[in-house]
Amino acid sequence: MADASQEAVDLLIVGGGVNGVGIARDAVGRGLSVMLCEQGDLAGATSSASTKLIHGGLRYLEYYEFRLVREALQEREVLLRAAPHIIWPMRFVLPHDASMRPAWMVRIGLFLYDHLGKRRLLPGSSGLDLTRHPAGGPLSPGFTKAFEYSDCWVEDSRLVVLNAMDARERGATILTRTRCEKATRVDGGWVARLVSTGTDEVRTVRARALVNAAGPWVRDMIARRTGVKVDKSVRLVKGSHIVVPKMFEGGHAYIFQNDDRRIVFAIPYEGDFTLIGTTDLDFTGDPAGVAIDAEEVTYLCRAVSRYFKTPVAESDVVWSYSGVRPLFDDASGNASAVTRDYVLELDAPEGQGAMLSIFGGKITTFRRLAEEAVDKLLKPLGRGGASWTAAVPLPGGDIADADFAGFLAGVRRRHPWLPAETARRLARAYGTRIERILKGAAGPADLGRDFGGGVYEAELDYAAAEEFARTGDDFLWRRSKLGLHLDEAARTAIAGWFDARRENAEDNRAGRRSVGGNR
Missing domain, CATH: 1.10.8.870 (Alpha-glycerophosphate oxidase, cap domain)
Structure with a gap:
């Protein structure tokens, strides 16, 4: 089919997950002309398959990821103020199991968690007597002590949509159901062929720079669609969640230490349900076909049944979802130990169009990732502009005093x-x-x-x-x-x-x- 249009922009972004839309919003607000294409729906893959938490990542302290945890903790309240309708505080109860981690280690971790990032809206951690506190009611009587701390809940796919809406309202072009079939360096920039799924309508776009925010398809975008050689690699890790009928009352969540030293969350979900997750398994194959398997269901049911009075059976599961996390490959042997930090790889040969590829990241730090990404792109684009998103609410988020x-x-x-x-x-x-x-x-x-x-x-x-x-x-x-x-x-x-x-x-x-x- 013949080209329906030929357009020119400063920045073409491939990928409509949280990182792609975050970059689109930041960039257009700094005066760049922006187009984003997403082969499916916004948040159609990894960004709608998270545990739906805006959190520092308490367990990452064990891997000495202090910079990542600090940045994530600082972002909690920034995002809470930006979108208090889809993000809200939540208390997390960690029952103490002495066979997992000693109490002193947990206390030190929570002390760091309380103080690594600025905290004005969220209360700090405390100890709980489960024999007296309501949070002990649903738990097996063997658990008598717990720790409690704060993080936030987020409607993850709505967070993506709101960023895309804001980007469009500021002048960006957002194309869903549009795949980038090919991007080629031409005359100091890029020429990309975009095809609309369903109609096969073709757009030829000239861009001064390209952002590869394709998530699990980031390597495919590099190797098959641009031909650029990039040393960094991505490790695909599957995370699955199950949803069961509501197991406990109250707005708090539980964080359980499993006997493999991983942690599993049990979180109030949609009023009538409890969300349980997640798993960490290396993944091969097409990320579009990812799905939970029987072993994962059994794993999650077993992990929480160690703690709840009423065990969770596979037959209790009313819904499940899975996603593939495109983590930066740091050569960790264990999928759970792979860093959740992000790496931005800029390929900008003299006189040629720049390409920025995103490896890794987590939903909590998407806004900071976007700031850093646009900062990196401004120089090869010969442009300036200060970051601005930290103090500006997302659509619908302009609620007085949050x-x-x-x-x-x-x-x-x-x-x-x-x-x-x-x-x-x-x-x-x-x-x-x-x-x-x-x-x-x-x-x-x-x-x-x-x-x-x-x-x-x-x-x-x-x-x-x-x-x-x-x-x-x-x-x-x-x-x-x-x-x-x-x-x-x-x-x-x-x-x-x-x-x-x-x-x-x-x-x-x-x-x-x-x-x-x-x-």
């Missing part, structure tokens, strides 16, 4: 007809942008078709128009986790709504091309 409870109370006052649970869900998902969905509505009938479970057509319209959602799965599993709550009939109806919208859009595009060709 006070979500106060914000939710205001939503309830302005929209008293909205059921309490629906109001909370929408406020959590959209923050101050909830008013774009509810604008002018005096009751549920003003929100359009009712799909059940508090989902109305106005929300789907917003997700499609503003949040890049194009399929039912995009909305049900990445823009939300409504797929866990809605019945099959509602899920099917929502998928059909997106299918019809997409078909209408494609028919309209075909009609415009036909009219243009007959002039």
Whole structure:
């Protein structure tokens, strides 16, 4: 098919995970013209398959990753202020098992955790008597002492979407379902061939610099699509999670020490469930086909059953998900010990287009990674511009004093007809942008078709128009986790709504091309 367009930008970013969209947002805010392409949906791979924590990584202290932990701890409150609707504090209870690690070692680790990074919003660590504290209720009676500390929860795929939205609103072009088939150095820059999946529409893009943020496909992008030789390598590590019916009350989470010295989290999830994860296994094959296996399910069930009074059985699992982490290969023998730090490899021969490849990283430090990435690219691009994202909220995050409870109370006052649970869900998902969905509505009938479970057509319209959602799965599993709550009939109806919208859009595009060709 012939090229539909030829465009020129300063920066072409390949990959719509958290690192790619973070770089797009930072770069466009510094005055660069930016295009990002993602072969599937935003956060369609690794960035929607995390444990959904903004955390320093307590266990990384054992591997002497002090710089990484410090940076991550500093980022917790930066991100909490930027998006208090999708990020919130959570207390983590660590039952003490003397056969795993001595109490003095845990205390030292938590002391460092409390003091390595700046902490203003989050309380510090403390000890717990599980025989008296409610957190001891669900646990086996053999556990009598615990430690408690703070980290944050994040709606990971929504974090990606909000960064992409902000980048687009500042002038970036964001192309989902668009793969980069080839990128070639030409005349001091890059010429890339982008192909839209489904329509096979081709765009030829000229870019002064290229960012390889392809995640698990980072090596494929280097070797097969650019031909550039880069010494750094990536180690693919699979992490899987299971979801079971709610195992305990309260907003706290548990962090359990397993007998292989790994840790496993049990976290309140979507109100009615508990999220358990994660595993660490070396992975080979196509990351698009990653899935949990029976051994991983057994491993996770066994790990938490050592602690809970009520064991978790494989038959309790209602949902699972897996992702492939593209970690920087530091030659560690154990997949759990591979560094979660990131490495940025800049290839910028004199007079040729620069390419920055991203190896490793974790969701907590994506914003700092993006800052460093853009800093590295400014020199070969001959541009300047100070970093800015630390103090600017993400879409919907401009909540006064990061006070979500106060914000939710205001939503309830302005929209008293909205059921309490629906109001909370929408406020959590959209923050101050909830008013774009509810604008002018005096009751549920003003929100359009009712799909059940508090989902109305106005929300789907917003997700499609503003949040890049194009399929039912995009909305049900990445823009939300409504797929866990809605019945099959509602899920099917929502998928059909997106299918019809997409078909209408494609028919309209075909009609415009036909009219243009007959002039």
